[in-house]
Amino acid sequence: ETGVTQTPRHLVMGMTNKKSLKCEQHLGHNAMYWYKQSAKKPLELMFVYNFKEQTENNSVPSRFSPECPNSSHLFLHLHTLQPEDSALYLCASSPEGGNTEAFFGQGTRLTVV
Amino acid sequence: GQQVMQIPQYQHVQEGEDFTTYCNSSTTLSNIQWYKQRPGGHPVFLIQLVKSGEVKKQKRLTFQFGEAKKNSSLHITATQTTDVGTYFCAGLMDSNYQLIWGAGTKLIIKP
Numbered sequence: 001e002t003g004v005t006q007t008p009r010h011l012v013m014g015m016t017n018k019k020s021l022k023c024e025q026h027l028g029h030n031a032m033y034w035y036k037q038s039a040k041k042p043l044e045l046m047f048v049y050n051f052k053e054q055t056e057n058n059s060v061p062s063r064f065s066p067e068c069p070n071s072s073h074l075f076l077h078l079h080t081l082q083p084e085d086s087a088l089y090l091c092a093s094s095p096e097g098g099n100t101e102a103f104f105g106q107g108t109r110l111t112v113v
Numbered sequence: 114g115q116q117v118m119q120i121p122q123y124q125h126v127q128e129g130e131d132f133t134t135y136c137n138s139s140t141t142l143s144n145i146q147w148y149k150q151r152p153g154g155h156p157v158f159l160i161q162l163v164k165s166g167e168v169k170k171q172k173r174l175t176f177q178f179g180e181a182k183k184n185s186s187l188h189i190t191a192t193q194t195t196d197v198g199t200y201f202c203a204g205l206m207d208s209n210y211q212l213i214w215g216a217g218t219k220l221i222i223k224p
Contacts, residue, residue, distance in 0.1 A: 002155070042117075043156070043201065043214040056211075090155060101146065104155040 003027040006091050006105035013081065014113055021076040021108045023091030029103070030096050032074040034066060037088040037107070049074060050096070081112045115140055117204045119215025127223050132189040134218035136202035143205040145178055145185045150217070151198040159187075182207075189220070197222055 004025045013019050025032065034046040048056035049068040063085075065077040074091055088109050092102040119136045126132050136145065144163045148156040160169055162178035162185060169176045173196075175188045185204075189196055199217040206213060 002157075040122075040216070042119075042216045043203075045212065045214075092156075101158045101161060102148075102156075103158065106155050 002103045002105065004091060004093055004103050004105035006089075006108050008108060009106065010109045010111075012111045012113060013078070015081060015083070017081075018077070018079040020078065021089055021091075021110075023074040023076075023105055025072055025074075025091075025093040025103070025105075027093055027095075027103060029093035030071055031094045031100075032068060032071070033092040033094070033102065034074065034076050035090040035092060035104075037090055043090070047076075078110075081110075083112050086111045115206055115208075115211065115213055117202060117213045117215045119202055119218055121218055122216065123219045123221060125221045125223050126192050128194060129191050132192050132196070132220050133186060134200050134202075135184065135186045136204065136215045137184045138204050138206075138213070140183070141207040142182050142185075143207050143210065145205070146203045146212075147176060147185075147187055148201045148203065149198050150201065154198070156201060192220065192222060194222055196220055 007022045031050045033048050036044045045058050046060045047066040052068050063080050067075040088107045090107045091105040094100045094102045117138050144161055146161045147159040150156045160176050165182050166180045167178040173190045177186045199219045201217045202215040203212050
């Protein structure tokens with residue numbers, strides 16, 4: 001248990017569906033991150049929130065939409081995804097921004113059909 | 114774009130043999146972090162190196178940060194089955210404070 005909880009753990013969705021991934025951290029951290037992990041590729045940083053403000057958006061397609069209502073919760077809203085978006089989506093938090101030591105959740109395994 | 118190259122992609126070892134993975138950056142790093150991801154699991158932070166030439170040890174694991182702060186290595190002595198997993202480095206770029214991840218090295222213990 002890392003103190004970072006992601007739900008759901010697995011998700012299968014059609015290309016026309018809308019779904020959301022949820023992340024919650026119980027560590028009192030101020031920064032939260034979304035990462036995408038595909039097979040045989042480096043971890044891709046998608047979004048960074050620092051004190052609830054989005055500080056990084058690494059050219060992520062608009063079909064991925066993050067939301068950070070408070071420093072403990074982070075969502076990733078998904079709509080009209082493509083099969084190549086199938087991957088493990090990892091949430092992480094760190095005490096502060098600046099990419100310090102990150103604590104990862106267990107991830108959501110997403111399959112787009 | 115900025116990259117952190119990590120090699121090898123895979124390393125097969127007999128239990129008891131040593132293992133090493135290397136990371137190289139094209140630009141100077143502020144720091145480098147190392148993570149381990151067990152099969153089916155998530156990355157877990159191992160260590161962060163900040164100083165030029167820094168060497169840190171955790172039991173059988175030795176981490177090094179190069180003098181120029183552009184490369185790093187992780188060496189495991191006498192591997193055990195519990196060491197199985199993928200080891201990632203992540204470098205914080207000096208220029209823009211972006212964290213760039215290596216592709217990982219998968220440690221496989223031969224049966």
